Amino acid sequence: MGRKQPMKSPMPQNAGPPKWAIRFFRRYCNDHLSDAVLGDLEELYERRLIKAGKRKADWLFVWNVIQFLQPFALKQKKKKSQNSNNAAMFKNYLKVAWRSMTRQKMYTSIKIGGFALGIAACILITLFIKQELSYDKFYKDGGNIYRVYNEFKEEGETNKWTSFPAPTAGIFKAEFPEVVKSGRLIPYAGWWYAGSNLFRRADQRQNTYEEGFVYADQSLLEILQVPMVYGQTENALADPYSIVISQTVAGKYFPGEDPVGKAIILNDDEKTPYKVGGVMRDFPNNTHLQFDFLITLTGVEFWEGEQTSWCCWNYNIYFELQPGTDPKELETKLLAVRDTHYVGHLERTGDQSVGEVKKNHFFRLQPVADVYLYSDGIHAMVEQGDIRFVWLFGGVAFFVLLLACINFINLSTAKSANRAKEVGMRKVVGSFRIHLVRQFLTESVLYSGVSFVAGILLAWIGMPFFNQLADKSLTMPWGEWWFIPTLAGAAILVGVLAGLYPAFYLSGFRPIDVLKGSLSRGSRSSKMRGVMVIFQFTTSIVLIIGTFIIYRQMQYILNKKIGFDKEQVVLIQGANTLGDKIKTLKTELTNISGVQNAAISGYLPISGTKRDGNQFWKEGKSKEDKAVGAQRWYVDSDYIGTLGMKLVDGRNFMPGMAADSSSIIVNQAFVKEFGFENPVGERIQNWRPYTIIGVVEDFHFESLKGKIEPLTMVYGEWGDVISVKVGSSNMKEVMVSIKSVWDEFAPNQPMRYSFLDESYARMYEDVQTMGRVFTTFAVLAIIVACLGLFALSAYMVEQRGKEISIRIVLGASGRVIFSLLTFNFIKLVLISLLLAMPLGWYLMKSWLDDYTYRTDITWEVFAISGLMALGIAVLTISFESIKASRMNPIKSLRSE
Template identity: 55%
Template sequence: MAKQKMYAFVKIGGFAIGIAACFLIALFIRDELSYDQDIVNKDDIFRVLNDELADGDWEKYVWMPAPFANVVKNEYPEVEKIGRFLNSELFGAGPNQIRRVDKLQNVYEERFVYIDQDLLEIWGSKWLQGDPEHALDDPNSLVITKSKADKFFPGENALGRAMIISDDVAKPRKITGVIADFPKNFHVNFDFFMTIAGVVFYEGEQMNWLATNYHTYVRLKKGTDLVKFESKLSDITRKYYIPQKKASGQQVDENKIASEHRYKLQPISEIYLGSADVGDGLSHGDMRFIWLFGSVAGFILLLACINFVNLSTAKSANRAIEVGLRKTVGSERSGLVNQFLTESLLISFISISLGVVLAWLLLPLFNTLAAKSLVFPITAWWLAPLLVISSLVIGIVAGLYPAFYLSGFKPIQILKGQLSRGSKGSGIRSSLVVFQFTTSIILIIGTFVIYRQVNFILNAKVGYDRDQIVLIHGAGTLDKKIDTFKDEIKKLPQVKNASVSDYLPIKGTKRNGNGFWQFGKTKENASVSGQFWVADENYIETLGIKLIAGRNFSRDRTTDAKAVIINQKLAKDLNLKDPVGKHITNWSNSGNDLEVIGVVEDFHYESLKENIEGLCIQLGISPGIVSVKVNTSDMKGALKSITDVWNSQAPNQPIRYTFMDQSFAQMYDDVNRMGLIFTSFAVLAIIVACLGLFALSAFMVEQRSKEISIRKVLGASVRSILSLLTGNFLMLVLISAVIASPIGWYMMQEWLQDYEYKITITWDIFVFAGLVAGFVAIVTISFQAIRAALIDPAKGLRSE
């Protein structure tokens, strides 16, 4: 090994890179697969899903009607516990500003939730203080996590203390319980828990089967037949859901609704990785990413194994004399195989050791790319056995073919000089190089497609203006001063307009799913689904949404209190050919009359992964966020002026603002992360492939040194020699590009199916990928080729 330093470096270095990639991905996969696996009685705990048949496909929804839990609890003996939680954003409680009752300054916190006490027990929450049975009985009670108790009451006892949420000093919330923080590998991660018991969000909500806002979990008694229980749940549709639809004035086909609506139970252990098709507003992993990144890491390791095989067989002639002499003095083939496998195992052990060290060094960077907090398992009991077993497996797999290949040389051929140097296995080596570059080019194609899709999304025309819009959060603390605040903001010379509404076309703002139908008429079988938002008269102008028919809201018209503006999609769904002046109604208004006064052009209020759905906007106040449209390039000066106005209205509360364009980009953080990780592994794959190509080109130059010298003596130019040495390798890269293009197209076409709005994969992507691979190959080979082309011919022919 010492005599062949470069080849040893390529073998060990390539293996180390492959091992590091595999180790990091293994940590990532291990963390992803660990979610919700340590919950007590997890096999009996499920999340209830609404499953509805639409256009031939079953679509899953996590939101359940408020009375569902009580009905199931009282009428189904199979149920041991059932509990709900409600994202606090739905009813303006959060994200929130919160403070101690004896402090003036609020702190901005995000993870608030309304919850049933039984759900904390179902989740297995560990109570540190308070009564696990009755802590949330009082409507003004509050349970917090240990980390928040320490934050707000350092060195003090938080139990029994009071906190003010959203500056609502009239309703201080008493801390009645402290629980341990949820593990990082739990699918929810809330910190503040407010009770659902006794809270009225709107009149009739707790008996409304048509409005669905609650996440519902159930723990079944052991031995319950899951299939039979799900079947029994369908009775709820006929007993409660259909009668209320009839009572709302809708024409109903009972059998059709019953056949197209069912309740399904999702095991809690499958929520994190099994909810790609469930819109629940929670953070999730994606099993496809696990398979993808695992496959990529495996391929990188395979590329390193290919380098080992290629270089071992290519350098076979250098060991031919050794093999011949050993066989002549009586060595058996099995002994030679053992020798070569031992060498392979040694290289494997060294490589894995270096790879683990490299993984440890790269872990902080990988955590940044993957948005993880992975910890290197240096003290884990399984680490040492894993390294030993991996060394054995990789060493044997990578060394088996070279061992049998080298040990198969016949002594008589070697001693007579009949063994052609490097001739055997050249076809196999070429095939393996093609495989390496095919894999690398596929990764390059994937990288190009991902970044084009991200660029397409971030620059797409979404139907509203997201640039230079400042979002001021926690505006609900202004209470009655909010109109004054907005008016003062609009007077600023740097401000074009301002609007008050929690409903915005970005992630993390309020949503309100609803059903709509024409007033005085019925839509056969069911209402049309869509979003029902509340906004002020400046909303459409501030966001730059295009009004294509009718007029905007006006505070001067008292009749606008019962007026709405709808988008084109809702007009189409309701079959309103000339919507302005027509009257519609919805669940939230209990069937009361709403006049359509305007129609806006469809805009993307959700991710571009989803189709635009119906939207209805009613005039009103939802005071959590103030959107400010700035009309100056001096953003710093504008922010100072806005802050001054805020301080004049809320001197004891810190202003908190974000920017809409940044919030829009955050909707696609997962795609960006995937692109970064994909790019990183593509670079690693190319590095491994190029290491092998560099060593093979050095071997080729060594083998053809006499030929090159003779050509130079006969007048060959440096260019012609470079062409001679690089031509074969470039042909292999070209073949790789031809093979990789259809494979890469198919894989990325499948990935793009997640998006309703996406790029078209064009031919230039494949050309660029091939050119990148070709350029990298030329650069890799050129060092050896140029050195060979410039060598003195006399040195190459000296032995002759």
Template identity: 40%
Template structure:
């Protein structure tokens, strides 16, 4: 019997090759898209799960509100890790990182700029259970000037040699001994490190400063303890350690209760390790994280696309039902049971599904490299995993049964008497289910189109909005912090007539570059909660403002003609507003002195305001502009270069020549400022591109379904069309007749999709403090686009039916 089912199924599919191909292609595209998205989601959900005891690891975070500034930080004070373990029996182990990427590393003479470098305490091996291939986790990072490196880096610097015990030179001056080699961390880890330097050699980590937050701190809780119970003890912890320094900082009469009563806040909290990648977006993350919203969004898209493909499967099957109605009637008249017919049609459905899944696997294999480039992932299809193969086979059978169940029950329910008398009528009036499916398909398609347009409009807004500095035609030269004199390099660069300005500052107005924050108060006052303003505090040179194309609104820029500018500062407009200055020029501000990154609370520095710079965005447009001041000082770990020449290659050639003249043997690396600006929004760009791809797929698959329904209707109304033509109906009137019913459905789909899209768009744009306006035109454009594509699909089938010979339709009457 099974062999008979299989033979008939094959013959029927072969007889209707065109419809079978559409069925297979539609389902294959849907399954391939769903498979790729599923691989993406599974990787996103797998972050950090490879660590032993991952469910007991937590990161400490800080939330600070002070004088109108609000900071949510993924970093803590240096002493926090040690205090957590000594004060709380719930803590089994603790450790902290100090981010320090892009160090220069060499074995002998050739320097390499390594991105994934940082400091860590030896507790990293207890908290994160990183096993060493060589070395001892008990003491690998307990001594200064020691480090552990990944296996790939050991192979890079010591090919065919034993790396353990060898030395590397870091930043051209510090000699580090290799005390351990670890297996490269998986890509699904929320931090990436190839060189882990001992924290013991970092003086900053030994300071008892509870007001400076620079260390990513993690704890491993003992079994049976909860984060809620530990967090409940944090207020007392803050009061014990941070309270005295806040009192010293703000005045003897300040208590933590008074600090909070004034509307300010300093709170510590825990974030589970497994939540960091998808649920955390704080300042000073170890790496850029993703967002659980995107996981939900792409998961919904995968389900929608698969649902649309299955819907098309059912519609295409029922569209061919009239051609098989007599077959069903004859079979039933000859004694065939309904169950036999159900199995027959299910066999055809399963065959199509299996073939579609095989093709989908090939499509996914071919498309995955492109998706990896688009989404910056390294996904692969796990062909070698039995679980994947078994799941894939089961899913192909399940989808075949699910997608074929309705058509098989529908076809097998025909009454043989009515069928053989030609009384079968399956017009749109009895097609409420099919109409609902069309509405659902195009509702999702319109939603995805609106999403695509919204993301593109926001990206365009970001690129074209006034950001307060000129990002075009600026090259940022890296690796400049160890130059003996930046002036020599400047002079060499300025010999080229196409280069107009050169600065030396690591404080670039792009997220991820140098940042420093401290508090100021008006001279002549004692520092207090009421008069202190927390500001970004950047060290720049005389040429910084013109090189970055910033605008001085009031006063002047720094000048070499004024020796007093060593104690001068330039405020941004937001800082002037926060201090309440009506005429800021000449105003004097005080702040605690800073030495080696540590606040000196017993020493105060005083500065005079000489200028006000126009507000400029120095972080993503997701954040508000906060108070900022510029002060003359050294921070030359990068050199911004503004050029006017249209010959960019010649400019770069001169920069490289100048660099090699003043820094022989050092790597020549640069970034265009506009490229760095664009990378702040790489996730949005990826989202927009992925949206566009899947919106296109959804529309294509939906149009296949519409093609099926149009064919279904045309097939059932062949005689009606013939009579209308005999009575003088034109091709245009018939096309309109066949299309208007589906047009109504698409309009209804638009009416449902528009409010859903509006809510989703509003929710997404809430992430941005500065955002584009999404007017009604966007929704109309999405609806018109979907309607136009759908009408072209319907028009093809309608014109074909309308141009048919009426004799062929009526000769049996």
């Protein structure tokens, strides 16, 4: 039987520590500490109670409780455990990501730099696309507004144009209840007062040239819901000789005034003053209608019977339809107008093409929102873009960003060995793969976020350059509610997409392999990186090939023999306001030293200038004869010589010869269309008979996208343009003399002039814009690809440092080391070249097929593109390779 332990004497009931102090302690102290600590404090209290008495023991107990008020002992606010853990983990992810970024500054700079370039490109192109897609989307009832155009199918070709005879719009409105309103527009420059005019207030004498005059119906204002600053939309063009001006024009000529009812003078014609019927708000930038002056068509008849004639096609037509109208069904119904009115006109004039018209001529309705981007192949005189350019530019920007993402993926997987131990240790202490995926995605999103900030800054800095490049006036939409949230969402999305593969790749390491040091670098990820490098350089080389071919096509266009001499030709515009004095002015201009010749005409071989389409038949035609559509230009006897055109048969017009009033000169395309073997002396007729006196060699008077069409010239010494051929090399001196002569004839009229070669080049502004954008993005793509290549080569040198050192110690030369390090990369670039050549050829051939006259795609383009890409790649990797071949092997081997 064991010895009995002595019992501790019990503490008196009133001898315990203060209960309020105990309650206070339990309230603030962490649960997992309170019992143990309180037990210690109570034992200490008992000893003090025996030695010092209750009062002192109570006081010391309270003091110990207060002393224990330390942060580690305090209770934490209750949170959901999962949320707390997630927050802590996310904080840890950010901390690790930031350390990784700051530890490897070069690789971080390359990742962020490539991302930022791609993001800046995407921001700029996205803003460009957004503006292009926004054209004509602002109309309140835009879904019911349509433009009407013609479609004629003949011999495998489809011709489309927007002009109609004068009475067509009224007939459409009267005969079809689906048409709520129909309105007409004449945008053709040179058509009476359409285009450009001298403009002044009636109470002033000084004239100013203004652009942007068109003729319009009152109903067109209502269809387009043109907002007015002064006046009423419902009647601004209701009166004859009324005009609506833009807010900008009103501020220029009537500052601080209400111009409604005020008189203005066009082209110094004081006999026909116009009254301002209203001031409209400026047309926004995103509309195909860019005009400052709308001249009424009320009461207008350009010649006797013109408003009821079906022979001349000069009016564009817009509809407002009843809500719910099916445009396709209405197109079918509109053919009744063709069969009744247009065909009736052809039958009355004996035109044999009635059958072809009934079979092949259709009326189409185009939503107003589609006019700007979807009018390729439709002949019109309004501003239009091309949806293909929109998606092309978007595709190029996307690929630049994709190349930057590839850089991130390549560098993340290439440096996987540096993160392997971290992955292994995290898995050993309990991390699941999903936690590691989240960690690496967080790191990727952080890279993306920093890159987006840098990309936004680059886009803002580069905006003026891009506007000049694309001929736009874009701005950063800082004040738009959607801008920052969209960029933030894009940053997260791009970060996640770019980080998915590295995240799953890195999180897939087995901890036992990592910690034993037996982790295989593997060829799988290496092959994947090779594929991505090939993709980068294939894309870059395709862009280089595209840039070269666009440049060659532009040079072909500008240097091709086009059948007339465009160099050193000054175009003096607005001379029609001089009346009969225009002939004297022409004579005085030819007397200037350095001027070779001058000619009068309103017609120029430049697309977008004045045109006059007509139909011609052989004299004595019957209904079986086929009409030939051709241009009819009024020119004087010096027109052909001044523009350097070549007569291949017959003679030119002769001044003073009465017979030439019924003579006509035709081009070779006209002769071919009629099938004349000996055209000179043949009799043809339009609205009057003509005798062919000469044949001019075909010359291009429209874009090289289309073939040369039939054209005729008739004699007339009137027009609004004087073409002056300058022979002197001192153009500046000759221009001073021309200006002096002009001022003598028109002291109150500023001289407006341009140069024929520059006007010709502006016909191909879309090609030049495409070339500039292609060049810029090709350079960006190469820079991004080379950044990745440089980083990979630097990493390879870093990883193979000991191997290189051993080779140097064993006697390997610098050339051997250089070849060893560059061979694989050069092989990848050569593979890229082999892939890029057929792809680039196919894409650019498809683009060139739009041109009837085009440059050839020769082997030199691919050779130069390939050598350029190869040279850039070699230069990129040479820096690190040469550096490695010259390094001191002792530094690398010292650790061994």
